[in-house]
Amino acid sequence: MAGQQFQYDDSGNTFFYFLTSFVGLIVIPATYYLWPRDQNAEQIRLKNIRKVYGRCMWYRLRLLKPQPNIIPTVKKIVLLAGWALFLFLTYKVSKTDREYQEYNPYEVLNLDPGATVAEIKKQYRLLSLKYHPDKGGDEVMFMRIAKAYAALTDEESRKNWEEFGNPDGPQATSFGIALPAWIVDQKNSILVLLVYGLAFMVILPVVVGSWWYRSIRYSGDQILIRTTQIYTYFVYKTRNMDMKRLIMVLAGASEFDPQYNKDATSRPTDNILIPQLIREIGSINLKKNEPPLTCPYSLKARVLLLSHLARMKIPETLEEDQQFMLKKCPALLQEMVNVICQLILMARSREEREFRAPTLASLENCMKLSQMAVQGLQQFKCNFTRR
Template identity: 35%
Template sequence: MGAKYTYDESGVTFFYYALTVLSLTVVPTTLYLLVGNKGSGETMKPKTPKVRTRKVKNKSSMPKIRAVLLVVGWALIFLLSYKVKTTEVAEAEYWDPFKRAFRQLSMKWHPDKVSEENKELAGEKMAEINRAYKTLTDPEALENYNKYGNPDGMQVQSMGIALPKLLVEAHTSPFVLLLYGLMFGFVMPFYVGRWWYNSTRYQKDRILNPTMGLFFKNIREHITQRNLIELLTAATEFTEDDLKYRESEDKTLKEISENVQRVSRRHALEIFTPSKKFTSKDAIDDAELADQQQQIVITALNLVHRGLLQISTGHNWYNCSTQLMSISQMLVQGLYMYDAPLMQLPGITNENQPKIYKEKNVYGINQLLRLPAEKQREALNVLGDKQFEEAIQYAKVIPKVEIARALLTVIGDQVITPLSIVTLIAKIKVTNARTKAVSRFQGADIEEIADEDTAAIENFVSRMSKNESKETAPEVYCPYFAGRKESQWWVSFANFQSGKLVVPPIRVANLATERVVSVQFQAPPQPGTYTFQLLVKSDSYYGCDVLQEIRMEVADRATLPAEAPVEDDISEPEDDSIAAQMAQLRGQQAGGRRNDDDSSDEE
């Protein structure tokens, strides 16, 4: 069987194919970029005032390349649409035999029935009518038609290719092969290799493998906060192209260093990465360095949360984990260790804060808010009236939390025994919440339940597991952090004697008014009195932490009173019942087996 290829001379079939493939690629990509960027922009737009509002520059050229490709793609879509609309399609004439109309068509197109000028046309039409009649009446012709589509037998098969003939002609084939070679031999392998290289360089939390190796090797349980900061600044991320040191920046960095040391000499140089400053509040005039400063803060925050802190909590190191949480607060608020929490307020700087502490003995924000209004004004007399009002306004916004109730219990039991499963239930309240708390639970609240009421506690835990908090976390007031930051809290439960975390810290991301958290752990194997620490610590605010000691009595099983016998309310079956007859039958069988055993023993 032969084959004959016919090419799409008009190009319309190829245009349809190319338009479909291009539309399936360009349209979803455009919608994703437009909808995604719009949604993220609205969500991440900060509502609190910012001292640093410069956006972090994206050094990558991929957005520009993506934009150019989208423009080219849409241009091709419009061009192909125009071609499809304006190109005329030559409709193929299909021969279709129709036996019932044979006689009518013969009467109409027989050459003897038409005029002289139509005899040639009538002859052609009559030949087609006869051919159709033969196909429908001759079995061999019908078989050929069913097999090969032609009553005369196998013919050359014609197949259409949706490509212009120009693309397969001899003089254009080298250019087509070159294009295919560039696409599949260079462009595609380049981007696939680039994607694979970048994916193998990073952990799942977007941290470089060398950085995680450095953290695993050098972090210790008993490590100082200063050494943790030094370990953080040694991350490989700070030597990447966007943040690496350049000799042209040396003069500016030296001036910044001298200024920081002049303002605060305590560990001033430790707030630098190997080449860049990342926690100082001092403004940087150089726009590029200021953008790098913001990018370093965001990168450092990710390294703390998803790198160092995960390693520390994985080892259950309580002291190391709490120090890393404090570093997170420093990064968000632009402070350094030993800085006063009062410096989170606008207008309070390294210059006037020592004076406030020396003259008025005011160090923290809660300490300031506990003073009467006139005393607050006296304490902040270094500020003008407008600055004072602004500082008090944002001091009231900073959340003040308390542990309203903390309970250790074994569900269904009144005492805690060795190796039993203990449930910690803690209710955390924001005392200065902007909105009123709405109870999510029906029935008694955990604050109203007595420690001995095990049934009520079990019922509360069951109801709590079915009701999820729908509160939205408020935005953090952090003027020196470039970007929106939502308030989050860590709830840590640790053994005071061993300095180990009992369970990994619980991340509470929606604490707006109040929240009840629960976690289970195994009691110690030995009876006695154990002291635990329940710590609620913010990841953004400095000086808002709450610590409460909890004592747990583990009772010895041997000293517990015996359990009361359970009364059996099952009555004996009546004599004439089926159950009584079955019991009697089993008794006889058992007696027979005992007699046999006794006789065998006597023998």
């Protein structure tokens, strides 16, 4: 019985097949999940709103221009480099000679199996004249023709080919492995194990775990689940929310909390500047202790929104925070609308008397606040459009 042997890639040609597949499995999903989304989408949406609700909001839309961010650029560079490597490996694979393809001398000479010796010699002479190097032919093809002719004209070689499929007789079963030989070298075994352990036991679990942790924190509209829970609690608690109460609940979103959103900022100077703005604005209802509505981050967001509606001049150190807060407001107000609508539908589908649905006035005030935030105007000065 013939033995078995494993052939590793000493030349490095077939390793490109393995490497191309490996890079493709990384680059293609990474492009789908990590390619930066259109940064101008929010700006286009706001421009469409401006066309509907009038020109007056353009005064404040200038504050909503996206701030320069280097992270999307770095992601694009890394992904493009990965695709460049993938295309290069694909090109190398397409140019790699197939050294391990099945050898058939009849196919090389363009003959049918069982051809006579006379037919073999005649075909050999024709192909030799065509591919002879001295006559401008292909030297590699000529060598293959000569090898096939020798295999079919020698009686023993031809018999071995017909019985064993190999001119040299029975051979050991060979398995090709598209890995370089140095990977299985005993000298490099510890290094290879360390690399595999680091990749599959450390890096891969960390990447998957980080992605899963981030994904479960957000809803389908990319709003923090904690924010939705906060809105649901206070909307159910206060069935009829006036504009002041609505602004308080809006500012309680976890998107403004540095603990839950790394883009939110909290500076030591806020302890001085925010109280100054509170004195200029007037009463903002600080008596009730309702966390998180009375937390520092929520209080800061509320003051910045009220100063925006009053078109007050704020210190330069707070302008960036105000722009961040204003960019979040449309999506957060839409989430609040969704919460109110869901609670109303739940109340209609239940028969329990103790389940209280929010009033339609709360829904209307929420929609009004969205227009107020975009136009930068207070309630009685805002241009509301009814359809």
